[in-house]
Amino acid sequence: MLSAWRRVFAILLKEFIQMRRDRMTFGMMIMVPVIQLTLFGFAINSDPRHLPTLLYLEDNSTEVRSLVAGLENSSYFDIVGQVTDPNIATAKLQSGDVAFVITVPAGFTRDMLRGDKPELLIEADASDPSAASNAVGQIGQIVTSSLKQDLKGEWAPLNATDPPINIVVHRNYNPEGISQYNIVPGLLGVILTMTMIMITSIAMTRETERGNMENLLAMPARPWEVMVGKIVPYVGVGIIQTGIVLLAAYYIFQVPFIGSPWLLALGVGLFIIANLAVGFTFSTIARTQMQAMQMTFFFFLPSLMLSGFMFPFRGMPGWAQAIGQIFPLTHFLRIVRSVMLKGSDFAAMWLQIWPLLIFIAVAMTVAMLRYRSTLD
Amino acid sequence: MDGTSSDLAIDVRGLTKTFGKLTVVNKVDIQMPRGQVWGFLGPNGSGKTTTIRMLCGLLKPDAGEGTCLGYDILKDSREIKNQVGYMTQKFSYWEDLSIRENLEFVANLYELKDKKKVVDQTLATLGLTSRQRQLAGTLSGGWKQRLALAACTLHNPKMLMLDEPTAGVDPQARRDFWDQIHRLSAQGLTVLVSTHYMDEAERCDQIVYIAYGNLMAQGRVQDIIDQSGLYTFIAEGPGVRELMERMRGKDGAEQVAYFGNALHVSGSDLDKLKKLIDNDGDKTGVTWRQERPNLEDVFIHLMDTSVDNSVQQAGA
Numbered sequence: 001m002l003s004a005w006r007r008v009f010a011i012l013l014k015e016f017i018q019m020r021r022d023r024m025t026f027g028m029m030i031m032v033p034v035i036q037l038t039l040f041g042f043a044i045n046s047d048p049r050h051l052p053t054l055l056y057l058e059d060n061s062t063e064v065r066s067l068v069a070g071l072e073n074s075s076y077f078d079i080v081g082q083v084t085d086p087n088i089a090t091a092k093l094q095s096g097d098v099a100f101v102i103t104v105p106a107g108f109t110r111d112m113l114r115g116d117k118p119e120l121l122i123e124a125d126a127s128d129p130s131a132a133s134n135a136v137g138q139i140g141q142i143v144t145s146s147l148k149q150d151l152k153g154e155w156a157p158l159n160a161t162d163p164p165i166n167i168v169v170h171r172n173y174n175p176e177g178i179s180q181y182n183i184v185p186g187l188l189g190v191i192l193t194m195t196m197i198m199i200t201s202i203a204m205t206r207e208t209e210r211g212n213m214e215n216l217l218a219m220p221a222r223p224w225e226v227m228v229g230k231i232v233p234y235v236g237v238g239i240i241q242t243g244i245v246l247l248a249a250y251y252i253f254q255v256p257f258i259g260s261p262w263l264l265a266l267g268v269g270l271f272i273i274a275n276l277a278v279g280f281t282f283s284t285i286a287r288t289q290m291q292a293m294q295m296t297f298f299f300f301l302p303s304l305m306l307s308g309f310m311f312p313f314r315g316m317p318g319w320a321q322a323i324g325q326i327f328p329l330t331h332f333l334r335i336v337r338s339v340m341l342k343g344s345d346f347a348a349m350w351l352q353i354w355p356l357l358i359f360i361a362v363a364m365t366v367a368m369l370r371y372r373s374t375l376d
Numbered sequence: 377m378d379g380t381s382s383d384l385a386i387d388v389r390g391l392t393k394t395f396g397k398l399t400v401v402n403k404v405d406i407q408m409p410r411g412q413v414w415g416f417l418g419p420n421g422s423g424k425t426t427t428i429r430m431l432c433g434l435l436k437p438d439a440g441e442g443t444c445l446g447y448d449i450l451k452d453s454r455e456i457k458n459q460v461g462y463m464t465q466k467f468s469y470w471e472d473l474s475i476r477e478n479l480e481f482v483a484n485l486y487e488l489k490d491k492k493k494v495v496d497q498t499l500a501t502l503g504l505t506s507r508q509r510q511l512a513g514t515l516s517g518g519w520k521q522r523l524a525l526a527a528c529t530l531h532n533p534k535m536l537m538l539d540e541p542t543a544g545v546d547p548q549a550r551r552d553f554w555d556q557i558h559r560l561s562a563q564g565l566t567v568l569v570s571t572h573y574m575d576e577a578e579r580c581d582q583i584v585y586i587a588y589g590n591l592m593a594q595g596r597v598q599d600i601i602d603q604s605g606l607y608t609f610i611a612e613g614p615g616v617r618e619l620m621e622r623m624r625g626k627d628g629a630e631q632v633a634y635f636g637n638a639l640h641v642s643g644s645d646l647d648k649l650k651k652l653i654d655n656d657g658d659k660t661g662v663t664w665r666q667e668r669p670n671l672e673d674v675f676i677h678l679m680d681t682s683v684d685n686s687v688q689q690a691g692a
Contacts, residue, residue: 215468217434219485220457
């Protein structure tokens with residue numbers, strides 16, 4: 001029995017030595033809990049506040065101003081500006097610049113004081129139902145309590161009844177708040193990130209690990225020729241995956257597709273290229289397929305958490321949003337959701353396209369710099 | 377076409393490569409005429425692979441200069457790659473491709489015309505036709521070497537660099553492999569082949585011996601033996617088993633080693649060696665004779681006298 005334990009100890013000792021040698025795995029063991037703790041502990045918030053809100057005021061009385069102040073004090077709504085043209089407000093909502101547009105119609109105060117219960121229109125970007133739902137749920141109470149302070153004296157009886165105004169909420173782009181509408185298009189981004197980075201980095205690292213790379217380099221193939229030749233087949237894989245997800249979205253989950261397929265195709269194309277560039281870069285760093293796999297997860301996890309796929313992007317603190325802006329998935333999610341659910345046009349999507357282009361340029365440059373035509 | 381009409385296939389001076397603090401190849405000069413078969417010898421880790429990789433443009437030398445087939449090894453690595461066939465030490469073709477698919481891939485990379493004909497011919501010459509559909513990964517060691525040789529000669533190179541092509545291959549396959557090398561050499565190819573086998577070294581026109589990054593000897597096998605300054609006495613008979621322990625470490629006996637049933641005692645000082653053998657008391661069952669040292673004696677002698685850089689630098 002004792003000798004069995006000695007052998008167990010011998011194996012255990014060997015494992016520890018190997019664990020220490022494999023820096024990448026060791027780093028993963030330490031970094032994964034740290035990153036997860038940071039993300040879940042500090043960054044992720046399923047009750048997003050400070051949502052950018054635009055006002056369209058046809059009535060600007062003291063009562064309306066205190067109503068606006070009440071909304072802002074609730075910490076759910078951050079008033080980012082006022083527009084004089086409702087079309088601008090709609091465009092801003094469509095491009096995702098703002099989460100809410102609040103419209104106060106003309107004669108609002110007069111009608112309220114008369115007891116005619118005027119309508120307060122709140123248009124919410126409900127393409128991500130979870131991001132908007134809490135704020136929408138709170139709005140009735142916020143309005144009632146902020147009006148309570150203004151409606152005193154002769155107007156006090158108005159408070160006695162139900163809210164003196166009628167709150168109308170329009171959940172734009174996803175009126176029924178169906179979460180599949182948000183998740184299924186988003187899944188396209190998640191699936192592409194996962195497979196594109198993993199397949200490319202592993203396919204390249206396999207050549208290094210098996211010694212094929214030395215052979216390839218001894219033959220007259222230039223670095224960019226190897227790069228393009230190895231990447232293009234996986235672009236095909238990505239296109240097939242996109243087809244599968246989109247067909248399933250349309251026919252099984254009945255997700256609406258309002259926007260331009262060409263704009264979506266452009267977004268998908270750029271996104272695939274961005275991920276392949278990341279995978280290629282990883283393959284120039286990783287020495288084994290295992291390391292390539294680990295690096296993929298190292299990139300994939302924060303992408304998933306900080307992109308707005310799992311948790312509302314606006315619920316995160318500024319620093320987490322800033323990190324999230326780096327990941328291609330963040331911008332792709334906005335493109336795919338906006339094009340499919342909101343029918344956004346190219347001008348609105350340009351805000352998401354240029355960060356993707358910069359990402360591609362940087363990742364490609366790093367990949368080319370790291371890729372060596374020699375074995376040094 | 378060649379870069380220049382020089383008679384030397386390889387002409388390098390001061391070739392040096394360091395990895396971190398370790399000097400793997402230290403100021404190596406090689407002048408190798410075209411059309412010969414040269415053996416590249418040296419103990420494990422002596423820098424053979426690194427030297428070959430520098431010669432065919434896979435590694436950039438830290439110092440030194442020279443040409444391979446008339447092309448500058450620092451600047452013209454693409455031309456060198458086009459005209460050199462390099463066979464890696466470890467099998468490096470695609471194991472999940474068939475023999476034929478591997479050859480077709482190589483033919484495509486070199487943009488060979490008449491691809492099908494070239495591949496068919498190569499398969500036939502190397503006796504691989506019947507196995508062309510077999511996956512490379514399922515081949516035995518000897519067949520893998522054949523495939524590798526077929527692939528690296530497919531583009532009709534002017535020079536072959538073979539890095540330990542026969543390591544771990546059975547004697548029959550080894551002999552067949554050398555027949556192929558001599559067949560290619562007869563067609564005018566220059567061949568540089570690294571090996572550990574002494575019998576293979578003797579099949580070469582010349583050999584280069586490198587130990588711990590330093591070039592120790594270069595020339596014909598006979599010349600290297602003659603110039604080694606080594607004297608060898610051979611003891612045979614039933615009493616030699618005890619003799620080894622008595623001879624080892626004694627003044628004058630620099631090397632004591634068995635070859636079959638005979639004990640080789642070698643040293644560079646003939647008088648000391650003679651005295652040692654004369655003074656050895658018990659001569660029952662032992663007969664002594666002096667002979668020319670063989671290549672292995674000389675190599676072990678060279679290896680012992682060379683400074684082991686790797687050990688010295690690791691200790692520093």
